[in-house]
Amino acid sequence: MVKPETSKEDIMAKEDKAKVDAKADKTVVRGLALGGLLGGCDPSCVDVKNGKIVRIRPMHFDWKFDRKSFNPWQFKRNGHTLESNFKGMPSPWSLSYKKRTYSPNRIKYPMKRVDWDPNGERNTQNRGKSKYVRISWEEATDIIASEIKRIIKSYGPLAILAQGDGHGECKTINTPHGHQARLLEMLGGFTQQVRNPDSWEGFYWGSKHVWGQGLVGMMDPSDNCVKDMTENCDMMLFWGCDPETTPWGFVGQFASRLSYFWTQCGIKQIYICPDLNYGAAVHADKWIPVLPNTDAAMQLAIIYMWLKEGTYDKEYIRTHAIGMDKVEAYVMGEEDDIPKTPEWASKKCGVPEWTIKALAREFAKNTTSIAHYFGGSMFRGPYSHEPARLECILLGMQGLGGPGVHQTQISYGGMPRAQMLKSTRFFNPQLPERLTKPTQTTIRAWGKQLIPKTLIHKAILDPPLKFWGTGGIEEMVDDQFVEYNYPIDEKDGGTEIRMMWTDTPCRITCWNCGNETIIAERDPKIEFILAQHPWLENDCLYADIILPTNTTLEVDDIVTNTRQGTQHHSVMLQNQAVKPVGESKSDYEAVLEIAKKLGKENEYTEGGKTIEDLQKEVFNNMELNQLIDWKDFVKKQYVVLPTADDWEEDPPGLRPFYDDPEKNPLPTPTGKLEFYSERIAKHYPCDEERPPIPKWIEKSEMHDERISSWRAQSYPLLLMSNHGRWRVHSQADDIPWSREVITCKVKGWDGYMYEPVWIHPDDAEKRGIKMGDIVMVHNERGIVLCGARVWERVMPGVAYVDHGARHDPIIPGKLDRGGAINTISGEWITSKRCVGQATSGYLVEVTRVTGDMMDQWKRDYPDAFEREYDPASGLRFDAWIEKGGK
Numbered sequence: 001m002v003k004p005e006t007s008k009e010d011i012m013a014k015e016d017k018a019k020v021d022a023k024a025d026k027t028v029v030r031g032l033a034l035g036g037l038l039g040g041c042d043p044s045c046v047d048v049k050n051g052k053i054v055r056i057r058p059m060h061f062d063w064k065f066d067r068k069s070f071n072p073w074q075f076k077r078n079g080h081t082l083e084s085n086f087k088g089m090p091s092p093w094s095l096s097y098k099k100r101t102y103s104p105n106r107i108k109y110p111m112k113r114v115d116w117d118p119n120g121e122r123n124t125q126n127r128g129k130s131k132y133v134r135i136s137w138e139e140a141t142d143i144i145a146s147e148i149k150r151i152i153k154s155y156g157p158l159a160i161l162a163q164g165d166g167h168g169e170c171k172t173i174n175t176p177h178g179h180q181a182r183l184l185e186m187l188g189g190f191t192q193q194v195r196n197p198d199s200w201e202g203f204y205w206g207s208k209h210v211w212g213q214g215l216v217g218m219m220d221p222s223d224n225c226v227k228d229m230t231e232n233c234d235m236m237l238f239w240g241c242d243p244e245t246t247p248w249g250f251v252g253q254f255a256s257r258l259s260y261f262w263t264q265c266g267i268k269q270i271y272i273c274p275d276l277n278y279g280a281a282v283h284a285d286k287w288i289p290v291l292p293n294t295d296a297a298m299q300l301a302i303i304y305m306w307l308k309e310g311t312y313d314k315e316y317i318r319t320h321a322i323g324m325d326k327v328e329a330y331v332m333g334e335e336d337d338i339p340k341t342p343e344w345a346s347k348k349c350g351v352p353e354w355t356i357k358a359l360a361r362e363f364a365k366n367t368t369s370i371a372h373y374f375g376g377s378m379f380r381g382p383y384s385h386e387p388a389r390l391e392c393i394l395l396g397m398q399g400l401g402g403p404g405v406h407q408t409q410i411s412y413g414g415m416p417r418a419q420m421l422k423s424t425r426f427f428n429p430q431l432p433e434r435l436t437k438p439t440q441t442t443i444r445a446w447g448k449q450l451i452p453k454t455l456i457h458k459a460i461l462d463p464p465l466k467f468w469g470t471g472g473i474e475e476m477v478d479d480q481f482v483e484y485n486y487p488i489d490e491k492d493g494g495t496e497i498r499m500m501w502t503d504t505p506c507r508i509t510c511w512n513c514g515n516e517t518i519i520a521e522r523d524p525k526i527e528f529i530l531a532q533h534p535w536l537e538n539d540c541l542y543a544d545i546i547l548p549t550n551t552t553l554e555v556d557d558i559v560t561n562t563r564q565g566t567q568h569h570s571v572m573l574q575n576q577a578v579k580p581v582g583e584s585k586s587d588y589e590a591v592l593e594i595a596k597k598l599g600k601e602n603e604y605t606e607g608g609k610t611i612e613d614l615q616k617e618v619f620n621n622m623e624l625n626q627l628i629d630w631k632d633f634v635k636k637q638y639v640v641l642p643t644a645d646d647w648e649e650d651p652p653g654l655r656p657f658y659d660d661p662e663k664n665p666l667p668t669p670t671g672k673l674e675f676y677s678e679r680i681a682k683h684y685p686c687d688e689e690r691p692p693i694p695k696w697i698e699k700s701e702m703h704d705e706r707i708s709s710w711r712a713q714s715y716p717l718l719l720m721s722n723h724g725r726w727r728v729h730s731q732a733d734d735i736p737w738s739r740e741v742i743t744c745k746v747k748g749w750d751g752y753m754y755e756p757v758w759i760h761p762d763d764a765e766k767r768g769i770k771m772g773d774i775v776m777v778h779n780e781r782g783i784v785l786c787g788a789r790v791w792e793r794v795m796p797g798v799a800y801v802d803h804g805a806r807h808d809p810i811i812p813g814k815l816d817r818g819g820a821i822n823t824i825s826g827e828w829i830t831s832k833r834c835v836g837q838a839t840s841g842y843l844v845e846v847t848r849v850t851g852d853m854m855d856q857w858k859r860d861y862p863d864a865f866e867r868e869y870d871p872a873s874g875l876r877f878d879a880w881i882e883k884g885g886k
Contacts, residue, residue, distance in 0.1 A: 042252030091248030108582030128812035145597035165195035178438030192447025199374030201836035206385030212667030225414030228652035232404030240376025249728030293841025301345035305360035323676025381841030401658030445472035505539035514823030724802035746787020754787030755819020
């Protein structure tokens with residue numbers, strides 16, 4: 001029997017079809033990486049329907065172009081071929097980024113702290129406890145402009161600290177950081193928070209003194225290294241590197257694909273790290289677990305083996321390096337009567353002596369390169385400049401620059417060169433100054449008065465400061481020998497800071513001494529804190545005025561995907577995907593609203609330039625008309641820069657230096673590898689933490705974070721903290737899909753989603769800890785609550801917690817529930833004359849939290865436990881809004 005057309009089944013079928021009709025009204029392209037500088041990402045497509053994001057998916061580069069026009073590259077080895085992919089490989093949280101845009105923690109309108117009165121009591125002691133009330137943009141900008149004028153009049157312009165640096169979304173015109181620095185410069189200047197190279201600390205403060213400036217101290221040039229390693233390496237050492245984690249935040253998953261290909265080709269992959277990280281779990285031929293911050297001991301033992309057995313390139317050392325004699329005297333014990341044998345090293349680093357001997361012999365026998373991706377924990381702890389310098393020596397002893405002997409920032413650099421492209425560094429020099437100026441606040445020290453980011457808390461709590469080197473990411477080596485003071489001389493406008501203006505509100509959770517930072521932000525001398533951010537998190541909770549800013553999906557922009565190892569370089573016109581959430585504005589627009597109140601609108605906008613004007617400037621300055629005209633670019637939304645025809649002829653890495661060190665010197669005083677640094681010896685002859693040759697530093701006045709320390713009796717575990725698998729620093733900690741993964745969060749018996757702490761079963765058993773328990777990770781600097789992840793993916797004697805979890809204070813400055821492990825990180829900086837952070841490899845204890853303990857906290861601090869909370873995404877905007885103020 002034929003059913004009537006209007007049958008109930010047909011009606012229901014049509015309704016069901018309508019419910020799942022997700023065909024997009026429009027599709028825009030987006031770079032959804034989180035590097036925070038101009039460009040650098042794997043492109044995605046954002047599908048929008050009825051003004052809402054329905055899906056995000058990888059962009060196919062050949063969507064609107066013939067793939068042959070890209071001149072695709074190939075790598076070959078042992079009958080296997082790897083060809084450039086024709087679609088992006090974004091990370092999982094890039095593909096789920098709509099969850100960030102629609103997060104329940106989005107700041108929807110301007111807010112003022114309830115008990116902060118610019119004309120009365122400021123109650124700075126209540127920052128981190130007080131809630132907020134809604135105010136208008138008009139009221140907010142009136143207050144802000146008034147405070148800026150008052151502070152400049154009372155103290156001078158340098159009393160305003162610009163915190164405009166760090167990681168963030170891929171934007172150019174609306175770049176997430178530094179717009180306030182442009183405006184404050186127009187008002188007479190500012191004190192700059194100088195961002196340290198937080199993922200390269202060891203290289204920046206160490207390797208630069210061996211092979212010169214480099215890329216934040218890493219080997220540079222690194223051009224065409226990937227091809228050379230593929231063709232010539234027998235073995236790759238992934239030393240503190242996780243290609244299945246860190247690259248996600250910057251360029252996606254190509255490093256993973258490359259690692260799989262190297263396995264196919266027969267290149268052995270050895271992972272050296274305290275944890276069986278995600279890369280090691282799927283790629284390692286062998287995992288060598290080493291205690292955090294002890295790699296230098298193992299490196300010295302490898303050098304000992306090579307010296308003893310004569311298995312290094314003596315002729316290369318004679319012609320390409322200086323100072324080997326001094327290194328040999330130290331390693332063999334002639335200097336201090338302590339030979340750096342594998343037996344000696346094993347007691348320091350926890351690696352069996354026979355494993356160290358085997359590694360030394362394999363390293364010498366096989367053509368070997370060393371892979372990193374932003375360092376890993378090996379280069380983020382106390383004295384991290386020592387293993388960084390020792391790595392240069394290891395590579396030098398095996399013929400650095402020769403076929404297959406390189407240091408690689410895996411896939412970040414060393415990829416085939418693109419036609420037309422003049423730079424793949426932090427920003428393309430073809431971009432106009434209006435667009436690069438805000439970014440300077442992240443990579444250069446250009447403020448009139450400077451404070452390293454690692455010393456902000458000390459600058460507030462214990463001025464004056466003296467420090468050596470600014471830590472500016474792109475500053476030259478000589479900057480490390482300059483003595484700086486804060487405040488600078490009064491005749492030059494020097495003054496202590498009285499106001500903080502942040503568009504990078506993650507100092508508490510992503511840098512060192514988070515609890516001290518909280519104490520500093522509550523200090524009464526800081527009269528006004530202004531934060532602008534899309535989400536109510538971390539340092540926002542200590543601000544007096546908060547401005548809501550957009551995510552990248554809510555703005556028009558243009559992005560140059562021309563750095564960090566993209567498979568195809570491209571430029572994308574980023575059209576607005578959805579309307580702004582609430583009353584949010586872009587970071588550029590937020591500062592513009594303040595500029596209007598200060599009479600600087602015309603100067604700030606360069607005479608009223610529009611977003612389209614600036615998009616065209618990028619297009620014209622990069623000479624993209626050689627590939628596509630403007631109208632066609634607007635229609636297609638992107639253009640791909642083809643691979644250069646002659647890319648295979650580019651010499652790989654330091655090959656010219658390897659071939660002829662006299663004609664191709666390194667950027668060091670001697671032009672050679674300087675195992676002994678005359679510059680360090682001249683400027684800091686008594687520095688026992690960073691002496692002229694790299695050494696094992698047991699402890700100093702700056703740090704005592706070894707298992708030999710008397711403190712280890714109370715805090716016997718070494719805390720390793722590295723880049724997170726499921727976020728980039730504090731970004732993307734609120735995506736429900738990833739929070740369901742067992743290594744992202746642990747659901748406690750109280751329903752709260754805790755940051756995991758990895759702990760070995762032997763250590764857990766001693767403490768009565770079981771999988772899923774709520775535990776406190778603690779030392780004398782405070783307590784962080786976590787969820788126990790008990791397994792053998794971390795070596796005994798180690799507790800592992802990813803850094804960057806969002807701060808959720810129970811007792812501000814003392815007890816954190818969110819897993820913000822940097823609140824209890826090691827005191828001080830990398831070493832006395834190196835203002836880097838030391839946030840991995842420090843002593844802690846892990847203790848099970850009982851119901852009685854939790855009940856006591858609830859009785860003592862009820863407000864902290866009564867705040868609204870969403871297990872699916874974590875912190876909520878509503879939790880900090882005064883009732884009746886919505």
